[in-house]
Amino acid sequence: MPAAPARHRTPSGDISAALLTAAEDVLDREGLAGLTIRAVATEAGVAPMGVYNRFGGKPGLIDALLSRGFVLLREAILGATGDGLERLRNSGPAYREFALTHTHLYGLMFNHPDDVAPSEETLVNAVQSFQALVDLVSDAMDRDELIPAEPVEVAQSIWAAVHGAMSLEIVGIGFTADRAATFQRMNDAVLAGFSRS
Amino acid sequence: MPAAPARHRTPSGDISAALLTAAEDVLDREGLAGLTIRAVATEAGVAPMGVYNRFGGKPGLIDALLSRGFVLLREAILGATGDGLERLRNSGPAYREFALTHTHLYGLMFNHPDDVAPSEETLVNAVQSFQALVDLVSDAMDRDELIPAEPVEVAQSIWAAVHGAMSLEIVGIGFTADRAATFQRMNDAVLAGFSRS
DNA sequence: CTCCCCTATAGAACGACGTTATATAACTAT
DNA sequence: ATAGTTATATAACGTCGTTCTATAGGGGAG
8 A cells, every 4th residue: 555645733722823824814915705715724734624623614714814803903003103182193094004004804804794793802802993093082182182072973983084095095996196195184184173273 | 299498588688787687686685695696697587698698707797786886876976955065064974875775785886806897987987976076075165165175185085984984884883872973973074174164 | 651532634525606618499680 | 481699598617615524643641
C-alpha cells in the first residue's frame, strides 16, 4: 500500500483565530463574493469542517467578522487626537480611514446578508462603537463647545452623516474632485449645526 | 403519442417588463437571497433563459433593478412639496419614505455585489437623482435661504447625511425611540449648518 | 510511557445556484 | 402557407453551503 498521506492537524485552540484571520484577509482581498467556506479554510490551512465546528456555518463566520469589525471601528474612533470638540472633529477622518482600509468589511457591517443574524456579542460591540462617539459628544457639550442637547441624538446624527459619506464614497457615488476635502467640509457642516454660533 | 403539453409563449415585447416587475416583487418580498434566476422567471411566467436573452445574466438583471431604483428615487425627491428651503427640508422625509418602502432595493442601490457593474444608463439615472437634490439646494440659495456656497458640495453633504440615516435605520442600528423624529432632527441640523443664522 | 477519547481530517454526497447547450415549438413577417 | 426568428423545456456543468462517513492525529489519565 502507498505511504499514508502526511496529514497535518492544527491545534484546537488556534483554529478559530486562524479561520477568523483568514476570513478577514480573504474578504479584504477578494470581497464578499470570494468569501467561500472552502477558500477561507484553505487560506487558514484548516479543514472546511472547522467553520462548522467553530462558527456553526457561514452566517456564524460572517457574524464573527462583524463583531471584530465593530471592535476595530471603536478603536479607530478612540484613536482620534485632541480634546473636546477638536477630538470629535478629528474622529471623522479616523472613521473615514477605517472605512477605506476595510471597504468590504465596512460594507458588510452596515448591509449584511439576510441570513446573518448579528449575535449578542456583535450587538454589544456595535453599541460600544456608538458609545465611543456619544462620549466624545458629551465631552464637547460639557466644555460648552456644542449646543446643549441629548448627546445620543446628536451622536446619532453625526454617525449618520459620517457613515453616509463613507457609504457613498465606497460605492463610487461622488461628484466632487477631492473626496477628503468634501468629507472634511461635510463633517464641519454637521458639527456647525450643533455648535454655538 | 400523448397529447402535446400546452406550451405557452409570452409575446416578445412583454418579456423584459415582466421579468423586471417580477424581479422587483421578489426582491421586495424575499430580499436579495431570494432573488434567483429561477424564482424570478417563475414569478414572471417566463423561461429562465429569458433573463439571459434580455439582460445577459443575473448581474444585468440587478443592474436594471438599480437603474429603475434611481428613477423611483428621483421621483420621490421631486415629489416633495413646498418652495425653496421648505421643499428641500421636505425632500428628506420623502427620501426616507422611498427607502423604507423598498428596503432591499435601496440597500442594493448603495451596496451592490462585486460582479454588478452599473451600466451607463444606471449611472445617468443616479446622477439625475442627485441633480434633483442639487436643484433644490440651488433654488434655496437663490432665495438667500442658505449660505452661498457650491450647491454640489452642499447637496453631497445633505445626501450623505440622509442616506446614512436611512442606511442605519434599515440595518437596525438606532438608539432613539422615535425614528421619524430623530430623522427630522438630523435633517434640520444638517440644513441648519448651511443656513443663515 | 501507554492507552483511550476527543476532535480535526479527507472525501463523498446532496440540493440549489448561475450558466450554457440542445432540440423543439410557437409566434411573426412575408 | 412558408420561412426565420425566438421562447420554450430539458439536461448538463461547475461551484456553492451543508451534512455525513470513516480515519487518524494529539492531549490527558492511568
